[in-house]
Amino acid sequence: MSSETHSLKTSQLNAIHRMLSLNDTTKTPTVSSDGVYNYNDAPAGTSYNQWKILIYDAPCRSIISPLLSVSQLRSRGVTLHLLISTDREAIPDVPAVYFVEPTRANLQIIASDCSKRLYSKVHINFVSKLDRSLMEEFGKLMVQNGCLDMIASLHDQYLDFVCMEQCLFSLSNKKDSYAMINGSGVTDHAMEQYMNDIAYGLLSVMGTMGSVPIIRCARNGAPEMVARKLNQLIAEHPSSSHGYHGSKPLLVILDRNMDLITPIQHSSTYQALIDDLLTHNANRVEFTMNPEGGRRAQLKKFDLDADLDPFYSKHKFQPFPEAIEANGTELQDVTSREMAIRSKTGGESDPPSGDPNAKKQLEMHTSILQAVMNEVAARDVPQFFELEAALASGQYKNDSAKAKAEVLSLVTDPSKGNVEDKIRLLIVFCLATTVPGSDITMVSEKMAESLESKGLSVNEKQGGKNSSSGGHGTLTKEDRGKLDKGLKAVAYLKNLRSMQMIPSLSDAVGDDYVSKGGTSSDLLSSFMSRATNQASGLLAKATEKVSSMLGKIVKHHSTRVVENLCEMKPNTEDDEYLYLDPKIKGDVDVKLLRNMTRAPYREVITFVIGGGCYSEYQNLQMIANERRNVTYGSTELVSPCEFLGQLGKLS
Structure with missing residues (x-):
């Protein structure tokens, strides 16, 4: 079988097909190497294509949407697909498949549907594990309503992630993850629960792949919290796997704070x-x-x-x-x-x-x-891309005055870019150089003065989702709001920089x-x-x-880290990063492994806590080859302007 046949997306599709077959495992669709399913080889009237209604909540809809089209759902017998929160009419001669998060609100709605006997039977599928206390509460509610006989099956599916491509995924329902994790008003309890949720999401990923990974991460901080929780969950939940096939992939858990340039800078692909x-x-x-x-x-x-x-x-x-x-x-x-x-x-x-x-x-x-x-x-996106790439790759390392002059020239030119383009360049300048904070403040002020006094001329050209809409000599209310949030983002990063809480220039530069x-x-x-x-x-x-x-x-930071870990290079992250094996109690001393033969990793999963982006996903594929498959995931996938918006919430 090709590597794609064992990919995360194909495995998730298989699990969803089983769910839509009312968890009947006697008949599954055939899958070609490119992920195309054959829906026409099942006998009519079987659970494989029996008429049914699919009821999901918003997070589970986001899981199914990139995987199955309306016509593909219909070929599996799904005649209607409805949100659980909407008013639904009774269709008493058709079974219903519920695919929802295990929340108290969803359980109450399901119990209400069953008491009204809206459908012939219900097949309940929770995207993640149903907590025991909620399960007991749900059972009592069903007994009180006299509708326990309505439940045909109940399953924890461990599918709490969204697959966009064979090697690309994010967790579901983790919006604004960077702002959540790095915000000053987050309580210890809320942070603990958030780390638990991320660990359970990764448990879903590993269970769906049918793999028990070697877990590597930097010590301290969110990656270690998640890694230790996940390590324990895998050891405690062997039944979460949809079909363990014996592979031992490398799972690398990274912190977004280790590279804030990649998700904000302009791209070229x-x-x-x-x-x-x-x-x-x-x-x-x-x-x-x-x-x-x-x-x-x-x-x-x-x-x-x-x-x-x-x-x-x-x-x-x-x-x-x-x-x-x-x-x-x-x-x-x-x-x-x-x-x-x-x-x-x-x-x-x-x-x-x-x-x-x-x-x-x-x-x-x-x-x-x-x-x-x-x-x-x-x-004029190429100008921003070119200057940001030069800054990030260290070309101005020995000439900070020239860097400041070129950044200042571009961010004060009213004919170049929009507000967010300029802010993003300023952030790269802040993160990728060692200029004093006073220089960053000066460039920020000059940029703001230029925007306020001259407005933007880009609005007169073809515009899209990020384009300005004001006229010469004016700044619209929308652009003013973007400028204010952008300056707050710069202030936040400048503060991190002064406290040495982000990597130095040398860490941001690769070959x-x-x-x-x-x-x-x-x-x-x-x-x-x-x-x-x-x-x-x-x-x-x-x-x-x-x-x-x-x-x-x-090569971006994540690419170099993963490559060093895959190739087990000494005096790199391989010596410094935590090494956890769910099958071994306690931490593993990597230096002791130097005297042992370690097989090269054929499957690698890179996961970024705090948000990922397409440019980072693409860059990681540089180290993928015929012998190594690299899957990329994150708490959420964010565009540069979305990530900029999160930074602006943290000042």
Whole structure:
């Protein structure tokens, strides 16, 4: 079997299919190596495709949405899918599958539904473990209502996480996790419960994968709290596994505070730019297209599935200019093949050979690329990306005066970027340099003065979710609010910096890697040459704006940590990080393992407490190869502006 067959997403899909089969394990769908399910091989009338109603709460809906479309649910016999909090009519001849969090409110609603006998039977599935006290309370309630006979089955599913792709997940219902963990008003009890929730979420991940991991994390702080709780939970809950297959992956638990640059800086790759510049959530992207000629703007909505969309799978991690070029080339090839076939058939509209959806998918990506390009051009995103990358990679380490001058020039230019673009650059400047705090304060004040006195001109260009909407010489109420929150975020980080509570510049700098084996200048020259040969089209229009997005790729902090742990390099994190094995009581002394043979890790799960991002996920795939599969997870996936908003709450 391929590594994808054992992936977290495929395993979660298998568990949900069992749940929708009323937990009948005698018939499961067949799965191809690319994760495509065959729904048509079950006898009619079996539990596999028996008519049923699916009732879920909002967190469980977020789990199912990226995995199963409406048509796929219908093929499994789900005729209706409804939120548990809504008013629902009785359908007494059909069973209901409940998929909810084990909360007192949900249990009361289920008991009420059963007492009204809305459905023929109920199959109750809790996304995580039902606490014993709540289970006893629920049992008493069902007996009092005289409806205990309504329950056909009850299961703890251990599925409390959201899978966006084969190697990408987040925990469910953990919004604003960085602000929650780092906020000053959080009580010890609330923090303890939050760490418990994260540990249970990771227990769901490991149970679904059917794996007992080696757990590594930095000592002290949230990662160690979660690691120790998880270690104990795995030892106490062997039944939580959906099918242990004997593998022993490496689970690395990291703290967001160890790298605050990655989630805030601008990116250069296709998928990360979609998440940054457009409205993107649960694999759905939305944006407004403003066509020329005075026609009305159109709201576009597309579902992106990297596991089923060949173009997206191949190019999501590539620099944006290369994705543009690939889209034009592939669309031209498909169109040429289509025209050749039609010429042979006398112009009849027979579908071309191959995938009939290929052209439709490529045209969808043309629209998305155009929307991203509009934002990139309107806000001069490449300039912010280029300067931030230079700061983060230490290019100004010995010339802080030049760094300050270039940052000041860009954040006070009214024609460049919007409020959040400028704040994000200022934050990278704060985190990636050793300039005195007074310099950061000065740049902040100059930026604010510039915004207040000149307003923003970017609003006159094509705008998206982060664009300004004011005019020259004015700052809208919305932008003023963003500026105030942004300055609070800068003040918070400046305070952490002064107390040495964030890593130094040397910790943020890694080795440079050049994509596709060429030098940055070679790549740029090659791209420019190809682009100038196209007299029209998006690639030709993009050349001037996005060419600086080609070049070197730098390993982020998480990538270097995970690589050191995988390769067991001495005098690195392998010596310093805690080593926990749920099958061994107590901590393991890593230095004693030096004299033992340790097999290389084939499966690696990297989990970030406090929020993750697409650029970090993408960067970690640098160390994945045919012998190592790297899965990335976090308490939540946040866009740069969402993370900026959380920082602004902490001043």
